[in-house]
Each structure stands twice: as structure tokens, then as C-alpha cells.
Amino acid sequence: MVIEGLDGAGKRTLADALTGALNDAGASVTSIAFPRYGESVHADLVKEALHRGHGDLADSVYGMAMLYALDRRGAADEIRARLGDHDVVLLDRYVASNAAYGAARLHQGADGEFVRWLKELEIDRFGLPVPVAHLLLRVTADVAADRAQRRAETDAARARDSFETDDALQKRCSVVYDELAATGWLAPWHVLDGVAGVDTPALATSLLRT
Numbered sequence: 001m002v003i004e005g006l007d008g009a010g011k012r013t014l015a016d017a018l019t020g021a022l023n024d025a026g027a028s029v030t031s032i033a034f035p036r037y038g039e040s041v042h043a044d045l046v047k048e049a050l051h052r053g054h055g056d057l058a059d060s061v062y063g064m065a066m067l068y069a070l071d072r073r074g075a076a077d078e079i080r081a082r083l084g085d086h087d088v089v090l091l092d093r094y095v096a097s098n099a100a101y102g103a104a105r106l107h108q109g110a111d112g113e114f115v116r117w118l119k120e121l122e123i124d125r126f127g128l129p130v131p132v133a134h135l136l137l138r139v140t141a142d143v144a145a146d147r148a149q150r151r152a153e154t155d156a157a158r159a160r161d162s163f164e165t166d167d168a169l170q171k172r173c174s175v176v177y178d179e180l181a182a183t184g185w186l187a188p189w190h191v192l193d194g195v196a197g198v199d200t201p202a203l204a205t206s207l208l209r210t
């Protein structure tokens with residue numbers, strides 16, 4: 001099960017609350033956040049590139065997407081193992097993040113060449129597990145930007161990167177996420193209102209029923 005949304009949407013908070021609610025409902029839950037900073041060299045390279053390291057690497061949409069994809073490829077066996085001994089594997093960002101951000105950077109839609117290429121790479125070629133559901137934590141790009149900025153002011157480890165400071169990119173990304181959700185890309189999408197707040201016990205119950 002995958003949580004998706006813009007930078008600053010509140011995915012981590014939702015992941016924590018949903019884990020508690022699923023546990024309360026009797027389900028065992030394990031979670032992984034992508035990119036796996038500090039665990040995978042590909043993820044660390046991503047972070048460095050997003051903070052202007054490695055020359056013009058971050059300018060390449062396909063190059064960056066490849067690094068994110070290789071981080072996940074390295075986690076595929078771990079995901080499969082955890083699926084074997086937990087009821088729910090909760091992923092904070094997954095293949096759809098790559099789809100939304102890459103397509104948005106290229107000014108493409110969810111039906112464009114980039115998303116097609118990405119599915120072939122990550123799902124068909126790398127054999128990554130296909131999610132059973134996406135939870136899209138939806139907030140406007142303005143709300144997300146405010147939250148990401150406030151987070152950066154209070155937590156030095158979360159200084160905004162080159163994607164987060166690009167308001168136009170976040171807005172286009174929001175549109176691609178809506179398209180991915182509307183077309184049910186890879187799996188059904190549940191759209192959650194990240195401004196009003198999410199009733200996590202009710203969400204946990206309904207997810208466990210499906």
C-alpha cells in the first residue's frame with residue numbers, strides 16, 4: 001500500500017497515524033520510505049544531486065528517475081520478504097512518485113511517453129511488486145509549499161531541495177497525480193483530503209476490507 005503526494009503534503013504524519021490505526025484494527029504493519037536515504041547509494045546520490053551536487057545530474061529527468069528506480073530495485077527483495085510476514089507493507093512514496101515528478105518536469109501528462117517508459121523500466125524490467133492501492137494525500141500546491149517551508153525552518157535536516165523550491169513544478173506534479181488517480185494507474189487510488197485531515201481509523205477499516 002502506497003502513500004503519495006506533494007512535498008509537504010504530510011505523508012509521514014499520515015503513515016504514522018495509519019500504522020497506529022491498522023495496528024489497532026489487528027493488522028501487522030511495516031513501512032519503508034523512498035528514497036532510502038542512508039541505506040542505498042542511489043538514494044544518497046539523489047539527495048546530493050537535489051542539493052546541487054554531481055554537476056548537471058539533476059538536470060536530467062531520465063537520469064534522476066533511473067537513480068530513484070535503482071534505489072527501489074535494490075529494495076524489491078526486502079519488500080517481498082516483508083509481504084510474507086506482515087499484513088500490510090506501507091510505502092511512503094513509490095513508483096508513482098517517479099511518474100508524477102518526471103512527467104511534471106517534462107511538461108507531460110500521465111498518458112505521456114515518460115510514464116510509459118517508467119512503467120516498462122520499474123515494473124516490467126526491474127520486476128518491482130505492484131501495489132494493491134495508492135493513497136493520494138491531496139493538498140493544494142500552495143499549502144504543500146507552506147508546510148515544506150515551515151518544516152525546513154524548524155529542521156535543518158529538511159532544507160528544501162531543488163524540486164521543493166520549484167512552485168510551478170509542484171503545481172504540475174499535482175495535476176499529474178490527479179491524472180494517475182483518475183486513471184487508476186497500476187492500482188486503485190484513494191484520494192484523501194490532506195487539508196481537512198484524514199479519519200485514519202475509518203480509513204484503516206475500509207482498507208482492510210478491500
Ligand SMILES: Cc1cn([C@H]2C[C@H](O)[C@@H](COP(=O)(O)OP(=O)(O)O)O2)c(=O)[nH]c1=O
Pocket residue numbers: 007034035065068069093094095097098099101102161163164
Ligand atoms: C521516491 C521518489 C521521489 N521523487 C522526488 C519527490 C521529492 O521531491 C524528492 C525527495 O523525496 P522525499 O521523499 O520528499 O524526500 P525528502 O525527505 O528529501 O523530502 O524526490 C521522485 O522524483 N521520484 C521518486 O521515485
